[in-house]
Amino acid sequence: MCGIIGFIGNDALANILNGLELLEYRGYDSAGLAVRRNDEGESEIYKCQGRVSDLRKLVPSSNADFNCGIGHTRWATHGGVCDANAHPHRVGKVTLVHNGIIENYADLKEEYELEDYLVSETDTEVVAALLNKFYDGTNPKKAIKRTVKKLKGTYAFVIMFADRPNTIYAVRNVSPIVVATTEDNIILSSDPAALYKYTKEYFVLDEGTILTATKDGYTVENFDEEPVDVKMTVVDWEVSSLDKGGFPYYMAKEIFEQPSCIRRILSTYLTNDDINLGFDGKLDEALTRFNRICIVACGTALHAGLVGAHLFKKWAGMNVDVEMASEFIYSDTIVDENTLFIAVSQSGETIDTLEAMNKAKRAGALCVAVLNVRGSSISRVADYTLYTDAGPEIAVASTKAYTTQSLVFYLLALKTGMVRNRLSKEDLAKALSNLRLVPDAISAVLEQKDSIHRLAKEVITASDLFMIGRGLDYVVLMEGALKLKEISYIHSEAYASGELKHGPIALISENTPVIAAVTQEKLISKALSNVKEIKARGANVVLLAKNEFKNDFDSEYHVIGLPDLDDEYMTFPEIVALQIYSYYVSADKGLDVDKPRNLAKVVTVE
Ligand code: M6R
Numbered sequence: 038m039c040g041i042i043g044f045i046g047n048d049a050l051a052n053i054l055n056g057l058e059l060l061e062y063r064g065y066d067s068a069g070l071a072v073r074r075n076d077e078g079e080s081e082i083y084k085c086q087g088r089v090s091d092l093r094k095l096v097p098s099s100n101a102d103f104n105c106g107i108g109h110t111r112w113a114t115h116g117g118v119c120d121a122n123a124h125p126h127r128v129g130k131v132t133l134v135h136n137g138i139i140e141n142y143a144d145l146k147e148e149y150e151l152e153d154y155l156v157s158e159t160d161t162e163v164v165a166a167l168l169n170k171f172y173d174g175t176n177p178k179k180a181i182k183r184t185v186k187k188l189k190g191t192y193a194f195v196i197m198f199a200d201r202p203n204t205i206y207a208v209r210n211v212s213p214i215v216v217a218t219t220e221d222n223i224i225l226s227s228d229p230a231a232l233y234k235y236t237k238e239y240f241v242l243d244e245g246t247i248l249t250a251t252k253d254g255y256t257v258e259n260f261d262e263e264p265v266d267v268k269m270t271v272v273d274w275e276v277s278s279l280d281k282g283g284f285p286y287y288m289a290k291e292i293f294e295q296p297s298c299i300r301r302i303l304s305t306y307l308t309n310d311d312i313n314l315g316f317d318g319k320l321d322e323a324l325t326r327f328n329r330i331c332i333v334a335c336g337t338a339l340h341a342g343l344v345g346a347h348l349f350k351k352w353a354g355m356n357v358d359v360e361m362a363s364e365f366i367y368s369d370t371i372v373d374e375n376t377l378f379i380a381v382s383q384s385g386e387t388i389d390t391l392e393a394m395n396k397a398k399r400a401g402a403l404c405v406a407v408l409n410v411r412g413s414s415i416s417r418v419a420d421y422t423l424y425t426d427a428g429p430e431i432a433v434a435s436t437k438a439y440t441t442q443s444l445v446f447y448l449l450a451l452k453t454g455m456v457r458n459r460l461s462k463e464d465l466a467k468a469l470s471n472l473r474l475v476p477d478a479i480s481a482v483l484e485q486k487d488s489i490h491r492l493a494k495e496v497i498t499a500s501d502l503f504m505i506g507r508g509l510d511y512v513v514l515m516e517g518a519l520k521l522k523e524i525s526y527i528h529s530e531a532y533a534s535g536e537l538k539h540g541p542i543a544l545i546s547e548n549t550p551v552i553a554a555v556t557q558e559k560l561i562s563k564a565l566s567n568v569k570e571i572k573a574r575g576a577n578v579v580l581l582a583k584n585e586f587k588n589d590f591d592s593e594y595h596v597i598g599l600p601d602l603d604d605e606y607m608t609f610p611e612i613v614a615l616q617i618y619s620y621y622v623s624a625d626k627g628l629d630v631d632k633p634r635n636l637a638k639v640v641t642v643e
Contacts, residue, residue, distance in 0.1 A: 038114070038136065038637045038639060038640055038641045039063055039064045039109065039111050039124075039135070039641075040057065040060025040061065040109070040110040040136070040231070041109050041124075041134045041135070041193060041214075041225075042108040042109070042134075042224070043106070043107045043226075043250065044106055044225075045104065045203060045222065045251065046104065046252070047101075047104060047222075048100075048103070049072050049103040049105055049106040050096060050100040050106065051100065051101075052224075053070050053106050053108040054070070054089060054092070054096070054108070056224065056226060056231035057089045057092070057109070057110050059234075059431075060110055060228065061088065061110050062432070062632065062637065062639075063112065063136075063637050063638055063639050064113075064637040065087075065110060065632050066111045066112055066113045066118040067084065067086045067087060067110075067111045067118060067119075067123035068087065068088060068089045069082065069083060069085070069108065069111075070082070070106055070125065071083075071107050071108075071125040071134075072103040072105070072106030073104075073105050073106065073197070073202065074102050074103055074104070075104055077202070079199045080105075080197055080199075081097075083096045084109075084124065084125065085123060086118055086119050104203065104252070105203050105205065105252075107197055107205060108134065109125060109134035109135075109136075111123060111124060114642055115138070115159050115160040116157055116159045121157045124159075124161060126157060126159065126161050126162040126165045128162065128165040129154070129166075129169035130169055130172060131169040131197075132165070132196070132197045132198075132199070133164070133165050133168070133194050133195065133197070134194070135192055135193070135194050136193045136641065137190060137211065137641065137642070138191055138192075138642050139163065139188055140189045142160035142164070145164075145167055145187060145188075149166075151166040151167060151170070164184065164188065164192075168180055168196070171183045177201060177204075177206055177249075178206065178249065178258075178262075181194075181206055181247055182260050190210075191211035191388065192210050192211075192212055193207070193208075193209040193212035193213060194206075194208050194209070195207050195214070205249075207247070207250070208248070209242055209244060211641070213241060213386055213413065213414055214226070214242040215232060215239045215242070216239060216240055216241075216248060216267075217235055217238065217240075218236070218254070219235050222235060223250045223252075223254075223255055225250065228384070228413075228639065229411075230279070230429050233272070237271055237272050239269070239270055239412070240267040240269050240412075241268075241417070243257070245260060246259050247259075247260070270412035279431070285624070286620075286624065286630040287431040287432040288436060288616075288630050289620060292483070292616050293483055294427070295437050295440050295476075295479050295613060296477070298425075298426075298428070298440065298441050299440060299441065299444055299475050299479065301426060301427075302441055302448075303475075305426065306445075306448050307448075310465070312451055312452045312465075312469075314423065314448070319421075320405070321452060323421075324457070325456050325457055327403060329355075329358070329372075329375055329377070330346075330349055330355050330357040330358070330377045331359075331365075331370060331372055331376055331377070331379070331397070332357060332380075333361075333380050333390060333393040333394070333397075334387075335361060335362050335387050335389055336435070336519065337434075337439045338381040338382050338383060338390070338407075338435070338438070338439075339359065340513075340515050340519065341407075341439050341442035342359050342379070343515065344446055344512055344608055345357070345359075346359045347509055347512060349449075349450045349453065351605070352459060353453040353454045354454075362387065362389035362393040365389075365393045366389060366393050372396070373400055373401055373402065374400075374401035376400070376403070377402070378398075378403065379449075380397075380406050380407070380415055382406070382407075383408070383427075383430055384413060384639045385408040385413020385414060385416055386414050386415070386639050388640065391415050391418065394415055394418045395418060398418055403420055403421075404419045405419060406418075406422040407422075407423050407445045407446070407449075408425065409426070409430065411424060423445050423449070425438065425441035425444075430638075431631065431638075432631045433523070433524075433631060433632055433637065434523055434630075434631075434633065439612060440609055440612065440613070443608060443609070444472070447472060451465060451468050471602060471605070474606070475606060478599075478600040478602055479609055479613050482599065482600070482613045482614050482617070485598075486621075489597060489621065492595055493618045493619075493621035493625065494625060495550070496622060499527055500528060501528045501529070501530075501549065501550075502529045502552065503532060503544065503549065503550070503551045504529065504530070504532070504551070504552045504553075504554070504615075505531070505533075505534045505553050505564075505568070505571070506533070506553060506557075507535060507557060507560040507567075510557055510564070510607075511532075511554075512608075513608050513615070514552070515531040516612055517531065517611075517612060517615030517618075517619070521619040521622060523636060524620070524623040524628065525623040525626060526628070526633075526634070534553070535563070535567065537567055537570065545575065546574065547575035548575060549571075549575065550579070551576040552578075552579045552580075552615070552618075553567075553568045553579070553580050553581070553594075554580075555582050556582060556599060556604065556607035558583075561586075568580070568594075572594075578594050578595070579596075579597065580594040580596045581599060581615075582598065582599065583598070583599055583601045584599060597614050599614060
């Protein structure tokens with residue numbers, strides 16, 4: 038939540054604005070920046086409630102001589118959404134932007150009598166005032182150190198001092214800062230999305246260190262003033278991953294990227310007849326040892342974990358706990374040295390998931406992370422990280438993150454089944470040939486986008502929509518319902534079909550829209566009985582079914598036919614159909630598909 042940026046180099050204003058646009062998915066309540074001209078005077082601050090596009094209207098049009106600056110795009114926590122609460126905040130000589138939450142800001146305000154310096158309601162401005170109080174004009178790093186030692190909470194600060202031209206300082210705790218350099222520029226950012234335009238190489242600033250960036254380079258030192266080495270991360274994503282590639286929204290582009298993302302993972306992890314998770318076989322060996330599995334994540338990543346749980350049960354014969362990270366942190370779930378703990382996260386920065394992994398690590402569990410962003414915070418805690426390498430996911434609604442995370446679970450569960458002698462070579466061969474069919478199966482669904490669009494049009498005025506299914510269908514529908522509600526604002530819930538009669542069926546009346554999935558052949562007759570029960574009560578049903586059965590249902594229902602894969606692999610075409618459906622509902626309602634209200638892509642506050 039919140040995107041922050043620092044830039045030293047020519048054309049700083051334009052570069053900061055462009056960077057903020059790339060970070061806007063982290064929060065879009067307000068945007069602001071502070072830029073200064075070649076060695077002269079104090080920086081100029083521009084900020085406003087709203088989007089970066091609103092900020093663009095405020096900044097001077099002749100702007101080429103700014104060469105240093107900081108910027109911020111906000112997801113509001115402390116203080117409402119208004120111009121005054123937008124960052125940067127300036128008190129005296131200090132101008133800064135912040136991502137995180139300072140829990141003891143009220144105490145600090147009182148203890149150091151800072152009230153008179155404040156014009157906003159933010160926790161951030163209190164820190165600016167405290168830093169200004171501690172800064173005596175001699176040593177900025179000393180003042181920063183003294184300030185952050187007083188703070189409780191999470192923070193990434195990028196800071197400028199009025200009397201230090203061409204210099205930016207940065208310090209962080211939990212909230213991330215990544216740093217990249219080119220021949221002409223230094224760029225600091227909350228996440229790598231704002232860096233790829235310049236370079237594919239960056240480093241993550243370590244906690245407990247202070248970065249000083251000038252036009253001549255940078256230094257990183259710890260709080261004892263000793264230099265600290267940085268570890269570079271390199272990605273191989275194309276810069277074109279950052280544009281919409283001709284699609285009206287990133288979400289559409291990301292939905293359509295899924296066949297190639299899946300192919301990429303398969304080529305990374307599959308050999309001819311085996312799964313190679315890497316790590317010189319150490320992870321394989323570890324998979325034989327534990328007796329419990331605990332999967333923890335949030336939102337879409339949690340739903341991928343639920344798919345994973347099904348597969349571990351089926352192929353490895355293991356019972357699995359799947360918990361929301363926010364609940365796990367404060368729960369009494371048993372996690373110990375016999376536990377395989379798996380955290381799933383696209384960003385690798387979700388604070389609850391990170392804290393959950395820290396807790397599991399302390400308890401001695403083997404910690405595996407399934408992540409998309411290399412070098413992210415969770416990867417730094419995990420014993421083993423399996424990357425999905427899906428490229429930047431910019432739309433707030435996750436699509437390719439889900440299918441790639443799910444795919445990694447297929448590989449992990451199959452490998453676990455193999456090393457624990459639950460699966461034979463023949464079982465594995467069959468599974469791998471099914472997995473190799475997935476990219477084309479997804480493409481086949483993408484080709485049906487127009488017919489799915491026609492069905493989506495029918496619900497744009499609906500206030501509720503229910504999704505029902507059994508087994509893996511139910512798990513996928515949970516993700517489908519999340520997709521629909523978060524971008525269309527239609528209240529949508531998934532129910533296990535067998536549970537309907539225990540309460541939810543009371544919600545069904547004439548024309549209630551329901552999406553029913555019946556892709557699991559061993560459950561099909563039971564699932565269909567449940568569909569008939571709601572149809573008898575007036576529900577308007579869209580059926581998701583294998584093509585093989587489409588003709589049987591066509592006369593009675595609107596059917597979205599899905600490619601015929603073995604049951605376990607139907608999760609992929611099924612979710613893609615629901616992603617397309619949700620996308621069109623949102624787009625046809627005229628909503629901002631990529632930036633749904635109240636949400637942010639990276640959730641770094643509990
Ligand atoms: O970055 P993460 O995967 O840890 O994010 C977790 C959730 O916030 C995320 O999956 C969220 O639910 C989706 N963006 C919703 O589409």
